[in-house]
Amino acid sequence: MTSTPYTVSDVMSAKVIAVTPTTGFKDIAAAMRRWKVTALPVVEGEGRVVGVVSEADLLPKEEFHEHRPGLIEQMRRLDETAKAGSTRAEDLMSAPALTIRPDATLPQAARLMAERHVKRLPVVDGNGTLRGIVSRSDLLKVFLRSDEELAADIRRHVVEHLFPLSHASVRVAVSHGVATLTGTVQDGGLIPLAERLARAVEGVVDVRCRLEAPAVA
Structure with missing residues (x-):
């Protein structure tokens, strides 16, 4: 949620x-x-x-x-x-x-x-x-919300919600309101949704989504 x-x-x-x-x-x-x-x-x-x-x-x-x-x-x-x-x-x-x-x-x-x-x-x-x-x-x-507050919001309401099994491997960093998501998640189909939801967090200026899914053998 x-x-x-x-x-x-x-x-x-x-x-x-x-x-x-x-x-x-x-x-x-x-x-x-x-x-x-x-x-x-x-x-x-x-x-x-x-x-x-x-x-x-x-x-x-x-x-x-x-x-x-x-x-x-x-x-x-x-x-x-x-x-x-x-x-x-x-x-x-x-x-x-x-x-x-x-x-x-x-x-x-x-x-x-x-x-x-x-x-x-x-x-x-x-x-x-x-x-x-x-x-x-x-x-x-x-847009005056702190970077720390934004990062915590994205992790709690986006990453942990969408990726309950692989959220620990996702890193959320925010600098001057720009959020960067990096790491590997199990369900690659949810990556576009994660970017969209992170961008919708109040106070986020921009999102750089660098999430990846495991390569299929």
Whole structure:
């Protein structure tokens, strides 16, 4: 049995700075600057996420600060011109909010961020209540696992599981996240699977599989 995949709850930040729908423009900008973030979840009631306000939502006010957009430009950019005249989070935010559940895997979170071109996601429970925030940098935390920890994980959940009779002859070495498997195993047909499972271990950067099977006489 392979190791349990890391989930969003393992790497997310539980401390989250959020605003309410009535938070004003300047307070939003000040919060972003103070906490060095580019987006803030918008919550109401007991923490239910209703939207996200980002730097991109605030920029139209600066863009149209010195000139009033003409009718054609207003029609072409309705959303931006509307936000340029807004002063509260509920009118500036993007809604519904793009969120993720705590039990989502890291690849799922990474894929969602890439597809929707966002840098962070509010983490919500089944009721839509804010539980944390996960960013691109959080997803990279698994690559900070030590080489020793990765080697032990590969040996325990891959080598010993696939090769119960010949695991003692397999050497697992990890250097800077790159795992190297060497040795002779009885079932050569499982070697490709061993490489694939080792590569799937959270934090492994690459795998060099040099396992061999006994030559057939």
